[in-house]
Amino acid sequence: MAQMVRIIEVGPRDGLQNEKLTVPTGLKARFVALLAEAGLQEIEATSFVSPKWVPQLGDAAELWAQLPAGTLFSALVPNLKGLERALECGVDRIAVFTAASDAFTHKNINMSIEESLAVFGEILTVFRSARPSGWARGYVSTAFECPYAGRIDPEATAGVVGRLAALGVDEVSIGDTIGAAAPKEVRALHEVLGVEPSKVAWHFHDTRGTAVANVAQAIELGYRAFDASAGGLGGCPYAPGAGGNLATEDLVYFLERSGIATGIDQHRLARASLEVLRHLGREPRSKAQSAILASCE
Amino acid sequence: MAQMVRIIEVGPRDGLQNEKLTVPTGLKARFVALLAEAGLQEIEATSFVSPKWVPQLGDAAELWAQLPAGTLFSALVPNLKGLERALECGVDRIAVFTAASDAFTHKNINMSIEESLAVFGEILTVFRSARPSGWARGYVSTAFECPYAGRIDPEATAGVVGRLAALGVDEVSIGDTIGAAAPKEVRALHEVLGVEPSKVAWHFHDTRGTAVANVAQAIELGYRAFDASAGGLGGCPYAPGAGGNLATEDLVYFLERSGIATGIDQHRLARASLEVLRHLGREPRSKAQSAILASCE
Numbered sequence: 001m002a003q004m005v006r007i008i009e010v011g012p013r014d015g016l017q018n019e020k021l022t023v024p025t026g027l028k029a030r031f032v033a034l035l036a037e038a039g040l041q042e043i044e045a046t047s048f049v050s051p052k053w054v055p056q057l058g059d060a061a062e063l064w065a066q067l068p069a070g071t072l073f074s075a076l077v078p079n080l081k082g083l084e085r086a087l088e089c090g091v092d093r094i095a096v097f098t099a100a101s102d103a104f105t106h107k108n109i110n111m112s113i114e115e116s117l118a119v120f121g122e123i124l125t126v127f128r129s130a131r132p133s134g135w136a137r138g139y140v141s142t143a144f145e146c147p148y149a150g151r152i153d154p155e156a157t158a159g160v161v162g163r164l165a166a167l168g169v170d171e172v173s174i175g176d177t178i179g180a181a182a183p184k185e186v187r188a189l190h191e192v193l194g195v196e197p198s199k200v201a202w203h204f205h206d207t208r209g210t211a212v213a214n215v216a217q218a219i220e221l222g223y224r225a226f227d228a229s230a231g232g233l234g235g236c237p238y239a240p241g242a243g244g245n246l247a248t249e250d251l252v253y254f255l256e257r258s259g260i261a262t263g264i265d266q267h268r269l270a271r272a273s274l275e276v277l278r279h280l281g282r283e284p285r286s287k288a289q290s291a292i293l294a295s296c297e
Numbered sequence: 298m299a300q301m302v303r304i305i306e307v308g309p310r311d312g313l314q315n316e317k318l319t320v321p322t323g324l325k326a327r328f329v330a331l332l333a334e335a336g337l338q339e340i341e342a343t344s345f346v347s348p349k350w351v352p353q354l355g356d357a358a359e360l361w362a363q364l365p366a367g368t369l370f371s372a373l374v375p376n377l378k379g380l381e382r383a384l385e386c387g388v389d390r391i392a393v394f395t396a397a398s399d400a401f402t403h404k405n406i407n408m409s410i411e412e413s414l415a416v417f418g419e420i421l422t423v424f425r426s427a428r429p430s431g432w433a434r435g436y437v438s439t440a441f442e443c444p445y446a447g448r449i450d451p452e453a454t455a456g457v458v459g460r461l462a463a464l465g466v467d468e469v470s471i472g473d474t475i476g477a478a479a480p481k482e483v484r485a486l487h488e489v490l491g492v493e494p495s496k497v498a499w500h501f502h503d504t505r506g507t508a509v510a511n512v513a514q515a516i517e518l519g520y521r522a523f524d525a526s527a528g529g530l531g532g533c534p535y536a537p538g539a540g541g542n543l544a545t546e547d548l549v550y551f552l553e554r555s556g557i558a559t560g561i562d563q564h565r566l567a568r569a570s571l572e573v574l575r576h577l578g579r580e581p582r583s584k585a586q587s588a589i590l591a592s593c594e
Contacts, residue, residue, distance in 0.1 A: 209547035
């Protein structure tokens with residue numbers, strides 16, 4: 001049981017928010033349902049962001065109404081207005097989003113880190129009062145490197161992680177937004193983090209092929225929660241050259257082959273994103289997914 | 298200096314031998330020259346295999362005559378006839394090839410492991426007498442899993458590695474031919490290997506996204522030599538569903554980001570395989586390569 005790992009599937013939100021094409025709500029709902037059927041237990045389904053900012057996720061309320069029972073669904077809420085909409089839909093698991101780099105938060109959410117933390121404080125207060133047994137996570141993006149500010153000092157990232165934890169989130173998701181980090185940097189950040197591993201999830205991107213190695217390192221250090229995106233969907237529109245999120249298929253293959261049971265059906269998972277990928281005109285970016293699909297055909 | 302890592306580029310041989318299209322000799326020579334210019338110091342350039350078996354490498358002698366000076370080039374020699382041709386060309390670094398699975402050697406080289414080792418004994422005797430200061434490596438393929446026989450017992454692999462070492466090769470290259478292994482298996486094999494790390498190179502494939510994690514594990518265990526293929530070229534024709542070799546770009550990015558200097562120019566490396574990939578009608582399969590090329594354009 002000490003080896004059990006949580007996987008937080010972020011494909012429907014993080015994977016789709018930056019695509020040029022918008023995925024129809026019905027197709028999103030099928031995607032989420034297939035992910036749940038494959039065995040994923042935690043799925044970040046959408047974001048209650050303004051449709052003006054991110055039209056790709058403008059159907060958050062409609063999608064939420066179509067989600068199947070039996071899975072833990074969460075939604076990103078960027079501000080009080082988004083929280084209000086989310087609460088109206090019955091959302092009881094939320095995520096808020098900041099970064100370790102001011103240059104990044106300015107470009108991405110048009111606030112300083114400080115301002116974003118102030119907003120989160122308000123969001124969390126309202127959320128806790130509306131959903132006393134709800135769950136909230138905070139993202140810390142560009143934890144290792146920022147496309148605008150370059151390398152980020154581990155102490156700076158640890159500071160933001162600590163601030164978010166102090167605000168009372170249940171979990172901090174630490175993100176390598178441009179997929180630049182090597183395991184050594186995960187160790188370096190771990191050494192200065194003042195938050196216990198059980199309150200941390202890692203959100204690696206596989207832009208340069210290091211994500212699985214970073215997961216392996218984090219597991220060795222005692223961490224047990226990882227974000228991933230089916231089919232390797234995703235990337236960041238504000239991060240030039242950024243490729244996909246760590247693919248859920250690659251994460252699950254690595255875990256299962258390492259003797260860590262995930263409860264996920266790898267063949268179902270490999271197929272779950274195919275219709276969305278086809279709609280977006282994209283090839284699967286997951287190596288394990290490609291290998292599994294090749295061996296099935 | 299203890300951190301210095303050797304990279305053995307195998308793209309021109311392992312990367313091209315299974316492609317349907319044959320790459321013209323002049324293009325191969327340009328590819329090799331670009332790899333050398335990018336800073337690769339050891340390149341397995343071709344195989345003196347029978348052109349009947351592997352027509353893609355039927356131009357070994359012609360290619361060898363076009364290789365630039367200043368780089369350590371080696372060639373695979375499958376038998377005494379191949380060695381004879383290689384020696385005529387002036388080759389002084391050779392590689393021989395067997396596997397940890399009899400089922401694999403039978404399908405791949407039409408011999409049992411024992412028979413292949415007997416042949417290598419003869420090859421090495423002739424080679425040492427012709428090139429007293431020459432260098433020879435032995436490949437042990439399917440070291441973790443065989444597409445026909447399934448998982449391979451680490452003891453079985455260690456046995457073949459030990460036999461090759463006893464034959465007097467300078468280095469054994471241990472191959473995850475179908476790209477299935479997780480770091481845990483690298484540890485397990487390490488624990489039963491009777492050969493010192495300085496005599497071992499690891500030849501990982503990235504079929505399921507675990508190759509970089511396996512390199513990270515091997516480095517932690519004290520190994521310092523890794524095979525890789527520029528652009529992720531390669532795979533195995535006898536291994537159904539097998540994708541590419543570990544891409545040299547992904548390996549170099551990982552090493553450099555980990556603070557291990559390679560002396561390789563990552564931008565030159567990212568471009569070195571482009572003409573060959575275009576000729577073969579393939580997209581780059583290396584994540585780091587794709588990221589570097591995207592950021593250049």
